[in-house]
Amino acid sequence: xxxxxxxxxxxxxxxxxxxxxxxxxxxxxxxxxxxxxxxxxxxxxxxxxxxxxxxxxxxxxxxxxxxxxxxxxxxxxxxxxxxxxxxxxxxxxxxxxxxxxxxxxxxxxxxxxxxxxxxxxxxxxxxxxxxxxxxxxxxxxxxxxxxxxxxxxxxxxxx
Numbered sequence: 409x410x411x412x413x414x415x416x417x418x419x420x421x422x423x424x425x426x427x428x429x430x431x432x433x434x435x436x437x438x439x440x441x442x443x444x445x446x447x448x449x450x451x452x453x454x455x456x457x458x459x460x461x462x463x464x465x466x467x468x469x470x471x472x473x474x475x476x477x478x479x480x481x482x483x484x485x486x487x488x489x490x491x492x493x494x495x496x497x498x499x500x501x502x503x504x505x506x507x508x509x510x511x512x513x514x515x516x517x518x519x520x521x522x523x524x525x526x527x528x529x530x531x532x533x534x535x536x537x538x539x540x541x542x543x544x545x546x547x548x549x550x551x552x553x554x555x556x557x558x559x560x561x562x563x564x565x566x567x
Contacts, residue, residue, distance in 0.1 A: 410477070413473060413476045413477070414469075414473050416476075417469045417470070417472040417473035417476060418465075418466070418469035418473075419469075420469070420472060420494070420495070420498060421465045421466070421468040421469030421472060421498070422465045422466075422469065423498060423502065424465075424498050424499075424501035424502040424505065425461055425462075425465050427502040427505060427506070428501075428502065428505030428506075428509070431505055431506040431509060431510040432505065432509040432510070439509060441509075441512050442509065445563050445566075445567050446563070446566035446567055447559070447562065447563060447566070448558070448559055448562035448563075448566070450558070450559070451559055451562075460552060463548075464548060464549045464552055467545045467546070467548060467549065468494075468545070468546065468549055470542075470545055471535060471539075471541075471542040471543075471545035471546055472494055472542070474535075474538075474539040474541050474542040474545070475487060475490050475491075475494075475535060475538050475539055475542050477539075478538050478539055486534060486537045486538050487538060489534050490531065490534040490535055490538060493527055493530050493531035493534055494531055496527050497524060497527040497528050497531055500520055500521075500523050500524040500527060501524060503520050504517050504520045504521055504524065507520055508560070514560060514563050514564050514567075515564055517560055518557070518560045518561060518564060521553065521556060521557050521560055522557070524553055525550065525553045525554065525557060528546060528549060528550050528553060529550060531546060532546040532547065532550060
């Protein structure tokens with residue numbers, strides 16, 4: 409049962425990334441629309457995004473797994489809110505990819521990214537009440553989202 413919980417947690421955490429791959433247009437030169445945009449000088453190479461998101465999705469899946477493993481009756485309400493915040497955050501995560509890459513709306517994507525940051529902070533806080541380890545595993549995600557906010561904002565500003 410523990411292994412199935414782990415697999416389920418990983419599946420949920422990687423689902424936005426899978427959706428992102430599906431909604432991101434594929435063309436011969438990468439994403440032609442994105443490649444025409446002016447970006448911040450701090451924008452990493454494309455492969456960095458793939459590597460970082462893989463690590464972050466794994467950390468989030470591990471954090472969710474730690475929450476799922478806690479069986480203390482006093483955590484029941486906290487676990488429900490933690491699950492809800494996690495799922496809501498993953499929905500925002502998938503929506504950002506669709507809005508930014510799929511329909512080319514960076515302004516709307518920035519609003520979604522703001523919602524991601526807010527829900528991730530609340531999620532981390534909710535995780536803290538159940539598992540300190542789960543809380544710490546969400547911190548790199550929050551930091552990356554703040555960097556993504558900067559990058560998304562710079563695309564709006566420079567274009």
